[in-house]
Amino acid sequence: MRQNNQNQSISKTQYAYEYLRTQILDGVYGPGQRIIIDQVAKELGASTIPVREAIRQLEVDGLIQYKPYSGAIVSVINENEYIETLSVVAILDGYATALSSRNMTESQIEKLKELNKQMEDALYEFEFEQFGVLNRQFHSIIYQECGNSFLQEEIRQAQQRLDRVRSSIFTLVPQRSRQSIEEHAKIIHLIQEKAPIDEIEKAVRQHRLNTIEAFKNRMKPGKDKKE
Incomplete structure (x- = not known):
């Protein structure tokens, strides 16, 4: 008992x-x-x-x-930890996507397109938490095909550190959501067209780095105009 x-x-x-x-x-x-x-x-x-x-x-x-x-x-967001962790993810994610790009099936690519469309719908409805969930699913599908279990584990651990703020990052920086959808579409196109691996890796790495820049600049609405 x-x-x-x-x-x-x-x-x-x-x-x-x-x-x-x-x-x-x-x-x-x-x-x-x-x-x-x-x-x-x-x-x-x-x-x-x-x-x-x-x-x-x-x-x-x-x-x-x-x-x-x-x-x-x-826990309050640790901005430095978030930026540093996402910087590492940018490198790991770019490499993992490059490895996966030659292994993905048409059905998986279509699933990526479907998720990106769902993200667009979530953005239209201002459902930023759901947008974050779909974003994680999008990248997770790609990671599965990289063929490197050690790399997958490193990404998984980095994602765990990001999880506390990942689902709310698009709430903090809503304008980043639209850019992210456009960048996803570009990544899908590169994978589907079997673009050079280094080009795919660079596009994904820049995709992550763009999120970092948007996060850093979220309190500087006039920055873009000045530049």
Whole structure:
């Protein structure tokens, strides 16, 4: 009986963990927002114990931090970490896409086109969190065909570091969404036309670097006009 109760407790903790993690990554809980344990427990129909355990796990993941007099809050965006991590992803992503480009089937390429169209629809509806989800799916399909498991693991780990802000980056920089769709279309075209591998790698790397520049310049609306 004790073992069953223990398993049930683990299950509730895992459920609370997945629930809170999804809420954070989808932007329901924004950076700096306080997590009210009693409220979450009520939403889940559970006691506060599994919620507290889940919060401890999320603190280890870096998604939640404790602040004096505030308790558990969603971790604030570390801009330098985001920029540095995405700079690494730009290199890894470009190389992985170049490797994948010769292995992708027509059905996979059509799926990329479909996802890009869904991203356009999400942009039209101002659903920026959904836009971020579709963006991850878009690049994930390409990674699957690179044929290098070590490279895939490196990208996966880098993506985990980005996850906290990735789903909300297009909310922070909405004008980047339209540019991203256009760049995706170019990448799809290069893959479908079997363009030189170095050209594909360069296009994808620049795609990521453009996101970094948009993120850096988001508080400088007059910068483009001056240049």
